[in-house]
């Protein structure tokens with residue numbers, strides 16, 4: 001996927017930054033046009049949204065909501081990573097273990113995880129534990145499945161090469177199999193990050209209302225659309241920060257591709 | 259069409275076992291079949307017997323699928339024969355730095371640097387990190403890649419990748435070097451330079467070489483002995499009576515060379531024409 005962009009001309013970072021800002025201005029203009037043309041104040045103007053953001057900030061609600069949500073999100077996502085990567089590696093490393101578990105993993109990942117929320121509430125209550133668990137449950141599957149796939153697809157020719165120089169199982173695993181699986185793991189991390197963020201909002205709506213999801217519900221239900229937009233933009237910003245961080249990590253690890 | 263020349267009986271290359279030392283590599287009635295997904299099995303090696311002395315350069319030549327790669331993998335101990343025995347210096351072969359393997363298609367680790375790729379082959383040796391680095395650098399210098407030590411394989415040309423693979427196989431200072439169509443994917447120019455380079459390197463320490471190729475000229479330029487294979491069998495083992503250093507241009511007017519070259523050419527052509535798996539099966543290709 002990285003090489004596909006390279007067939008096109010590479011633009012400088014400055015050019016890309018400029019065109020991105022240009023596009024942002026275009027979006028703001030469209031937003032503003034929509035806000036004055038759609039009736040009944042359903043779409044707040046950019047300026048009204050900006051003022052709403054200022055109000056939410058000075059009241060401290062925005063920071064509190066952001067902190068609550070990010071705490072839930074990163075805890076759930078972090079636990080998902082700590083479970084999924086070792087488990088996926090183990091499933092890939094020990095064939096029988098992997099073949100035994102994979103069918104259950106696929107079944108669980110095909111089940112809509114929202115279906116578990118009532119059960120989770122019964123077991124863990126409405127507090128942060130339940131929320132973290134819901135986020136973890138969403139993020140864990142894509143990371144696990146991709147890690148497992150990445151370990152299993154290890155290049156048999158490279159493994160044979162390693163055997164021929166006398167490498168043992170452990171060294172083949174740590175030097176050939178695991179590094180070869182990293183691109184898959186990153187794909188899983190990215191999918192997990194997205195699903196985790198969705199589940200953060202879902203959890204905040206379905207359990208004790210809190211965080212950005214909670215604010216979303218409050219302002220949405222009371223038609224305070226300017227505040228509502230502020231929250232939506234905040235969630236988008238979290239998504240961007242997380243996926244961009246993953247992209248930076250990916251580029252670091254994938255330097256050999258250049 | 260010339261009828262198939264009757265294969266000379268399998269002669270053990272250098273039966274001079276009077277020498278005190280065991281031959282480097284011995285195949286004794288080796289069989290190997292691979293199971294196919296449809297339940298049948300493909301015979302890759304059929305009753306292969308072969309003995310190769312120390313310091314010999316042996317070329318293996320034969321149509322695709324005749325078992326050449328299988329021969330090398332068994333010689334390295336990467337796979338075991340179904341029956342028969344293989345020994346390297348009198349012992350069953352064990353993969354490791356004592357045998358260097360240059361695979362078809364390089365097989366470089368894409369996320370390791372050129373230096374890292376060579377060092378990887380040295381990790382089973384009892385060397386300190388700095389000794390390992392020095393050794394790897396020595397062999398990178400030998401193949402002329404010092405400048406590229408910190409590059410990644412993806413940044414190299416085919417010829418350079420091949421040289422990394424060669425440096426990796428040589429760095430363990432092996433007794434035996436197994437090379438599987440190492441120059442097949444290179445352009446004619448690079449290939450010729452690599453052949454010369456390989457002979458230079460071989461002359462330094464004279465490891466025993468088992469070199470798989472499709473090219474009769476390459477075999478005759480490089481090898482002391484040419485092994486002709488077809489459908490898992492060794493048909494002929496031929497000594498190449500040309501003095502070293504060899505130059506193909508000069509040899510082309512040598513009568514022995516011409517006879518040998520024509521003989522190999524005709525045999526391989528006939529093998530390909532009578533091989534049901536070949537695209538040329540049954541064709542009348544008379545000059």
Ligand SMILES: Nc1ncnc2c1ncn2[C@@H]1O[C@H](COP(=O)(O)OP(=O)(O)O)[C@@H](O)[C@H]1O
Nearest residue numbers: 292300301302321322323324325326327328329
């Ligand atoms: N790992 C394998 N699995 C199944 N069949 C194989 C395998 N390796 C080789 N073969 C079969 O064994 C025969 C010899 O293969 P190979 O040694 O690779 O031939 P060559 O290197 O001369 O082209 C072929 O028919 C090939 O299809």
Ligand SMILES: [Mg+2]
Nearest residue numbers: 326327362438
């Ligand atoms: Mg082959």
